[in-house]
Amino acid sequence: MREGTATLIRREDYVAPVFWIRTVDLCFDLEPAKTLVTSKMRLERNAGVPHGPLRLHGEELNLLRVLIDGESVSFRQEGHELIIDNVPDADFNLEIRNTCAPEKNTALSGLYTSGGGFFTQCEAEGFRRITYFLDRPDVMAVYTVTLRADKARYPMLLSNGNLLETATLDNGRHLAKWHDPFPKPSYLFALVAADLVAREQRIRTRAGKDHLLQVYVRRGDLEKTEHAMNSLIASVVWDEARFKLPLDLERFMVVGVSDFNMGAMENKGLNIFNTAALLASPAISTDADFHRIESIVAHEYFHNWTGNRVTCRDWFQLSLKEGLTVFRDQEFSQDMAATPSARAVCRIQDVRALRAMQFPEDAGSMAHAVRPDQYVEINNFYTATVYNKGAEVVRMYQTLVGREGFAKGMSLYFERHDGQAVTCDDFAQAIADANPGSPLSTRLDTFRRWYSQAGTPRLQARGAYDADARTYTLTLSQANPATPGQDGKQPQVIPVALGLLSREGRPLPLTLQGEDGGTVATERVLVLDQAEQSFVFVDVAGEPVPSLLRGFSAPVVLDDGLGDAELLVLLKHDSDAFNRWEASQRLALARILGAVRSGEPLTLDAAYLDAMRAVLRHADLDPAFKALALQLPDEAYIAEQLTEVDPQAVHAAVAAAQEQLATALQADWAWAFETHQVSAGYSPDPVQSGKRALVNLSLAMLVLNATRGGDGVWPGRAYQRIKDATNMTDRLGALSALVNAHAELADSALARFHAQFKGEALVIDKWFAMQGRAAEQDGKTFARVKQLMKHADFTLKNPNRARSLIFSLCMFNPAAFHRADAAGYVFWAEQVLALDAINPQVAGRLARVMDRWTALAEPYRGAAREAIVRVAAKPDLSNDVREIVERALA
Ligand code: 0A1
Ligand code: ZN
Numbered sequence: 001m002r003e004g005t006a007t008l009i010r011r012e013d014y015v016a017p018v019f020w021i022r023t024v025d026l027c028f029d030l031e032p033a034k035t036l037v038t039s040k041m042r043l044e045r046n047a048g049v050p051h052g053p054l055r056l057h058g059e060e061l062n063l064l065r066v067l068i069d070g071e072s073v074s075f076r077q078e079g080h081e082l083i084i085d086n087v088p089d090a091d092f093n094l095e096i097r098n099t100c101a102p103e104k105n106t107a108l109s110g111l112y113t114s115g116g117g118f119f120t121q122c123e124a125e126g127f128r129r130i131t132y133f134l135d136r137p138d139v140m141a142v143y144t145v146t147l148r149a150d151k152a153r154y155p156m157l158l159s160n161g162n163l164l165e166t167a168t169l170d171n172g173r174h175l176a177k178w179h180d181p182f183p184k185p186s187y188l189f190a191l192v193a194a195d196l197v198a199r200e201q202r203i204r205t206r207a208g209k210d211h212l213l214q215v216y217v218r219r220g221d222l223e224k225t226e227h228a229m230n231s232l233i234a235s236v237v238w239d240e241a242r243f244k245l246p247l248d249l250e251r252f253m254v255v256g257v258s259d260f261n262m263g264a265m266e267n268k269g270l271n272i273f274n275t276a277a278l279l280a281s282p283a284i285s286t287d288a289d290f291h292r293i294e295s296i297v298a299h300e301y302f303h304n305w306t307g308n309r310v311t312c313r314d315w316f317q318l319s320l321k322e323g324l325t326v327f328r329d330q331e332f333s334q335d336m337a338a339t340p341s342a343r344a345v346c347r348i349q350d351v352r353a354l355r356a357m358q359f360p361e362d363a364g365s366m367a368h369a370v371r372p373d374q375y376v377e378i379n380n381f382y383t384a385t386v387y388n389k390g391a392e393v394v395r396m397y398q399t400l401v402g403r404e405g406f407a408k409g410m411s412l413y414f415e416r417h418d419g420q421a422v423t424c425d426d427f428a429q430a431i432a433d434a435n436p437g438s439p440l441s442t443r444l445d446t447f448r449r450w451y452s453q454a455g456t457p458r459l460q461a462r463g464a465y466d467a468d469a470r471t472y473t474l475t476l477s478q479a480n481p482a483t484p485g486q487d488g489k490q491p492q493v494i495p496v497a498l499g500l501l502s503r504e505g506r507p508l509p510l511t512l513q514g515e516d517g518g519t520v521a522t523e524r525v526l527v528l529d530q531a532e533q534s535f536v537f538v539d540v541a542g543e544p545v546p547s548l549l550r551g552f553s554a555p556v557v558l559d560d561g562l563g564d565a566e567l568l569v570l571l572k573h574d575s576d577a578f579n580r581w582e583a584s585q586r587l588a589l590a591r592i593l594g595a596v597r598s599g600e601p602l603t604l605d606a607a608y609l610d611a612m613r614a615v616l617r618h619a620d621l622d623p624a625f626k627a628l629a630l631q632l633p634d635e636a637y638i639a640e641q642l643t644e645v646d647p648q649a650v651h652a653a654v655a656a657a658q659e660q661l662a663t664a665l666q667a668d669w670a671w672a673f674e675t676h677q678v679s680a681g682y683s684p685d686p687v688q689s690g691k692r693a694l695v696n697l698s699l700a701m702l703v704l705n706a707t708r709g710g711d712g713v714w715p716g717r718a719y720q721r722i723k724d725a726t727n728m729t730d731r732l733g734a735l736s737a738l739v740n741a742h743a744e745l746a747d748s749a750l751a752r753f754h755a756q757f758k759g760e761a762l763v764i765d766k767w768f769a770m771q772g773r774a775a776e777q778d779g780k781t782f783a784r785v786k787q788l789m790k791h792a793d794f795t796l797k798n799p800n801r802a803r804s805l806i807f808s809l810c811m812f813n814p815a816a817f818h819r820a821d822a823a824g825y826v827f828w829a830e831q832v833l834a835l836d837a838i839n840p841q842v843a844g845r846l847a848r849v850m851d852r853w854t855a856l857a858e859p860y861r862g863a864a865r866e867a868i869v870r871v872a873a874k875p876d877l878s879n880d881v882r883e884i885v886e887r888a889l890a
Helices: 219-224 226-243 287-302 315-337 340-362 384-417 424-433 441-447 564-573 577-598 606-617 623-630 635-640 647-664 666-675 686-707 713-724 728-740 746-756 761-773 780-788 799-812 823-836 840-850 860-872 879-889
Strands: 019-029 035-045 054-057 062-068 076-078 081-084 092-100 110-114 117-121 140-150 156-159 162-168 173-185 191-194 197-204 210-217 251-257 270-274 458-466 471-479 494-501 524-528 532-538 545-548 557-559
Touching: 062 081, 117 251, 117 270, 140 156, 140 191, 156 173, 191 270, 197 219, 197 226, 210 219, 210 226, 219 226, 226 251, 226 287, 226 315, 226 384, 251 287, 270 287, 287 315, 287 686, 287 728, 315 340, 315 384, 315 424, 340 384, 340 577, 340 623, 340 635, 340 686, 384 424, 384 494, 384 524, 424 441, 458 494, 458 545, 471 494, 471 524, 494 564, 545 564, 564 577, 564 606, 577 606, 577 623, 577 635, 577 647, 606 623, 606 647, 606 666, 623 686, 635 647, 647 666, 647 686, 666 686, 686 713, 686 728, 713 728, 713 746, 728 746, 728 761, 746 761, 761 780, 761 799, 780 799, 780 823, 799 823, 799 840, 823 840, 823 860, 823 879, 840 860, 840 879, 860 879
Parallel strands: 019 140, 210 251, 251 270, 458 557
Antiparallel strands: 019 035, 035 092, 054 081, 062 092, 076 081, 110 117, 117 191, 140 173, 156 191, 162 173, 197 210, 458 471, 471 532, 494 524, 494 545
């Protein structure tokens, strides 16, 4: 597992491979302790590059033999490479035989065992842990795979593509042979051998073709696959309708596994999922789980075109497939949400996630461009920047060329590049070429800076109204702060969707100077591509309130200089639901930041409380929207607004705001709780889940208020609700209300919950996570986590379980983690090192918690540094963790 060699890989050093591998015939004799792999490949020199030896990647393998055209050849092994100097000039056959040890593979990369079965994870560089290969995405081969294993223990033998043959062998073994007709890079290879059952569905697509969809899980989990299957069918239908992209396989398989490093993986025709991202039932899953599963199933399915049919030339282009596929799954979720309000809720949630995860990344030690320039360990670059900011970049293409123009661009992209391994530039060119004369095509070079410049641009907007001339001049300017290795940044293309409102909240027509007055649009997109530009609106009847960056039209930080009065107009009247929500957040943010900066205790004013009450009691607003608008900004997002962060001060201000909102609106919360109960049978649809979100928020407020001396009836009602609940959303909501408020009944409720869900690993994960995320109060949460580390159900070996407790504390609970006595940092260092010995990818992710340590105030800053130094001093760290801590200390 120890990597030993930490070389920096640079984008500019890309060279095409010296050889192509055209076909590969793989044969596996599967045994947990020692699996024998025989690989027969057809190789061809790449005529376009200078001659050189054949260098194959291989890690943690035991090499048995190497034959070229049936004859043994001499070879060298250097580090993680197998080098063959003398290879024929013409095409040749290469046969390699090696073994690997799946049951020792705790890193869960390559071939590993989980729950008594075999599973693979090959992205990004896991295939080289199975056999020697040109393990790079631009080498695409046609695979034929034979699996041999014990029939009783592994009745299901799966690989990519179509099943050619099955047979029974001696000694209780059996065989299955698969063939995938689509050339693919090795990272999309997969096999599964396990005792699984499948939910099956036959579908006929628009094109009139029949397909078999299968979802494979362990026996007891079959009834939890209905939602995944429905999500898969909806994804197939959507991709055909929206982008004319059909399912290209007769058989499409999805498999669940409980030990998995990420959410899921898009292996061609054989997607492998973390069970947490696949299994759902009302009894064990929340509305949020249902929603997340739908979007991940869609994401992996959409990769079949954006990732698999057209793949990445090299790993620097990762956002080519990930940013685009996240954009596609976000669009899908919005279309599934159906109503405008539910669509807006989706958008708000996506932006919240971007700000909570990606903005801090852009401001920290690991800041990198959407298309990074260098890496040591590619696994460290499956980031919010590559995924979520990448998706925002794709969204900007669509904003600039329009929905139809974007669909045309996608068609051209597939026309040009189907079956190829390409770059982000190829994608940009296709979208631009399909839309000549568009605001994208005329600024393509500037637009491309989104791929090369790290950092979140600051967009400043200032308006000046001239009453005599009836003009409103909006001056937009941009600046992008320096990030590691990037000082002077160039202006970027920033589409600014906007509207202007009268002081009474009426939308105003938007005519720019020089345009004929015929334009009556009340929303339009301005394109900023210079450091500063002014736009003059004419015929403006009175000083307007600008509603800028509607729908979050660009991933920037906006400073529009608006004060309370204007924000209250937007909160009440903006036709753009996103900006309405944004106004609610900014009103809260201003108050919290005011308290943190001044060091004075926070007191919420009547204007704010009245506005929040009006939102809560509003007759027309969607409950899901209300729940989002009434939620305070994340502590991590608040911290991002400060140059020097005292996490305890941030938490104190948020806790005070929470308590005051709970108390001042007590009667309103009680009203909301009573009037939004769902009586119909459970469905995770936006209407029901919106009501449950508002009910759960209300209950949390009511319980909090009760523990601060308010109406004492609510903790008892929450406790009863946990007992009576008929779905996990209600049950978990009530339980977390008690746990977060540290109510007296919390312990017994937690014990009951644990007893009730003993056998459900995914629910026990929630049980740990809830305690790790509980609002800190006098160190109680931290002490509880330390104690839970010794719980019989806790293990570092299962990534979901490790994340449920450790990440909940270190990543999602700043006040419990950043302690003045540094105990949180000591705990972090211990867990990073312990995890690194088991699973470097998971350890690397945990290491990233310290990315923003330099922004901390003392004593946190000094103590954080000490903890990072302690980790960095460990001599045999994985590349994953070493890269993170070294960048943090650079
Ligand atoms: N491509 C997958 C994510 C993924 C990446 C790496 C993995 O192992 C290191 C596993 C999954 C996706 O975007 O869904
Ligand atoms: Zn993906």
